[in-house]
Amino acid sequence: MTTELSALFEQSLAMRAETVESVLRGLFDDRARNGEIARPPRLMAAIRHGVLNGGKRLRPFLVMESAALFGAAPEAAAHVAAALECVHCYSLIHDDLPAMDDDDLRRGQPTVHRAYDEATAILAGDALLTTAFDILSSSDFELADTTRLILVRGLARAAGIGGMVGGQMLDLAAAAAPPDETGVITLQAMKTGALLRYACEAGAVVAGASAADRERLSEFGAAVGLAFQLADDLLDLTSDVATLGKAAGKDAGAGKATLVGLNGPAWARRQLDGLILQAETLLEPFGADAAMLTAAARFIADRKS
């Protein structure tokens, strides 16, 4: 990536992050919304701790950039992006729990159950997952009902039994019985891949893009998901806690099989190059309009934290 393109991407990522955070801040203040009986302040504080924590907002970026590629209304795209980020943040809060990965740090801050308590963290996660579907069906932005319903179904599938939740279940089992390469690929496609894939496809859905374009963005999302996981595994192997803002070297320590562990870092770096090429090829038909999306793929593959 040229320095100029890289700077442009970082700028765009920060701008999109600010957009989605402004939606999230509005959603999670202490004031009860229409149809709500009351909002427990401690629950809201825990939710804000888990959501407004300086994340990179990669998934929202992918939604909003994909949506922009097909000329979707920015307001609708930002809300769909916020819904997806709620699901991502809920998954981090629950994954960090003592019964799961038992992590004390997330993005350099205490995890929600450390800053509050376990019960509050469980409920904050539950609330965020529920709110995601509230957002998609809310009257806060304009979008056709049929389109909203496709988004609800897609999010439920990407986040549910056959997607993210199932992937986390496989990941927990992997520590006791390391899966083979096929098993690792399935696990990762579910645990992190499904939501990244959905992010890219959802933008096209919001915009009412053709089935072919939706499929193209979905395949782009799949390549991005694979690259994300390889980069994550490489980072876990080579980075330290100060750079990551969370525990490092956990995979090897927990005896978890990763593709990097199975095939080595040199192989992983070659794979990453291949995935970036694939991602770029998929978006070639859109020319310069897709520059930020392909820059995102490269950023994800190259990221240092």
Place this chain on the structure above:
Amino acid sequence: MTTELSALFEQSLAMRAETVESVLRGLFDDRARNGEIARPPRLMAAIRHGVLNGGKRLRPFLVMESAALFGAAPEAAAHVAAALECVHCYSLIHDDLPAMDDDDLRRGQPTVHRAYDEATAILAGDALLTTAFDILSSSDFELADTTRLILVRGLARAAGIGGMVGGQMLDLAAAAAPPDETGVITLQAMKTGALLRYACEAGAVVAGASAADRERLSEFGAAVGLAFQLADDLLDLTSDVATLGKAAGKDAGAGKATLVGLNGPAWARRQLDGLILQAETLLEPFGADAAMLTAAARFIADRKS
């Protein structure tokens, strides 16, 4: 309630339970559905343990009876009922966790985290909540997109921050700082009331009933919710573990304020009589067609377990 009406109600409740359980069994077998990558067998077993456990299926009954009152398609009503039951069962699984109410028994069986483990119970709950929205947006039954979206929004609101999850948060706080009567009413309206109210309203929504009829059923659901909670508090005070199939006497033991605790059982029984009368008056315009719904209100107020 006459013996004859009571027998008819029990029969109808059992029949509706079988209908919704047949939908739930179909949803939670080990076979991956369209759009799912894989289904981890242990997760599916834990979900089935938490869902197919001999519950009375009161909420599904209310959905299906309300829907039938306005001539809705039974297939659609059964699926909406199943979605609601998924949310109810997820809330039981999470509420039973050691970090929350720390219960070992549920309906006479080990709770999910006792039968499996905590991480699996957390994920099974997450999966059930997600699946509820999958069901509402699925192509398994016919329903207009606009109607589905009203159901998604209503379920998210009833189950979310300003409803069930927020209510559980207030309930946890209540042990440390018992709320006053207004506080208890708010807590209960959120924790148990919101979902029961939604159950009654959702049936009318599925059927495309008028706004006035939806509101009438929603008010009926609110009365049912209040009666449910009073009966629950009375049971906790007077019953034992063998009858309840779960721990008894927990409220007083945990120092939790209930309306029964604040005002006494005699007051509670008078309140219950008033609520049943209110529920019956609300459904009077529907005549004999609403007999099973009013019987349900009476059953809920009188229940012994």
